[in-house]
Amino acid sequence: MACDDYKDLLMGYLDDELSNEQRRRLEEHVARCADCASELDDFKKLKAITDEAALLEPEDRVWRDYWSGIYNRIERSIGWIVFSVAAIALIIYGGFRAIEQLIKDPAVEMLLKVGLLALMAGLAILFVSVLRERLYFWKRDRYKDVRR
């Protein structure tokens, strides 16, 4: 076996993931290969340094309040969805009724009616445009098929 073939064993040795047989094979190789012995030594030093740089534990209250933070988010997101759907439905309904009444009202000037219709048409075009753009980017999103 060439030195390259021992790379995996070096990692396993370092992380205590080897079987007794694999460990023995690596130790035998390292005993007669100065390059691999030096590489293993460097890796051991690196491991010691990274082990020292352990992440700081946050205060206890972070763990105590962790679940309630998630629970509140879940609850609020449900509240926001219901609120948003209701608000959108009411705004659309109210808007259509108001415009319908204005258009049907003979007392309202023609210019205002044309303006309102143009406003509606503009909003519809904007909506379709944004929707098309979203669909375009969604189809090309590299991460949309990330396995779950």
Added chain:
Amino acid sequence: MASLCQEELLAMQRCRGGSREAFELFVNRYMKDAYFIALGLVGNREDALDLSQEAFVRAYRNINQVKPGRGFFPWFYQILKNLCISHLRKRKYRQASSLDAEDCPEVEAPGDGFLPDVVVDRNEVKDKVWRAIGRLDDKHREVIILRHFRNMSYERIAEAIFCNKGTVTSRLYYARKRLQELLSTEKGGSTSGV
């Protein structure tokens, strides 16, 4: 371990029925992993807490997507990782925009927004290590965080990142090589010198 898996499968079934109490079991079991993995990936405590909690919220909403018989953690880890990557991308974009605005494109963004002083007890060596980790590729940083800072076995890492143990070993090898390079190029530092 088998009983734990059984417990998770039962909790998963209850979660599918909308049980928040059952979901709390997953949160209690994995909140530390989630927080520390996010902290390792984004390097900022507030963001790590926010992203890890958001990942749990998304997991709760989409729990029905977990294939029957699959464990919770590998699936959850993908959500968390995607959130962190997306967050880092936005942060890079914001940093690039602010540098453009100041008209000084030659200034390099420092270490991907990593804040070593708030991540670990500060000293010079630890700062160097965390700056170097912050400069690793995403896939290399990921295996270093999972192995060194969450002490996960190769098998568990392989499960979480959807690859085999051989790939984990190989990534760890190149990640550590790169880390050695980065530490040795740090001003006045080397792996043998620190």
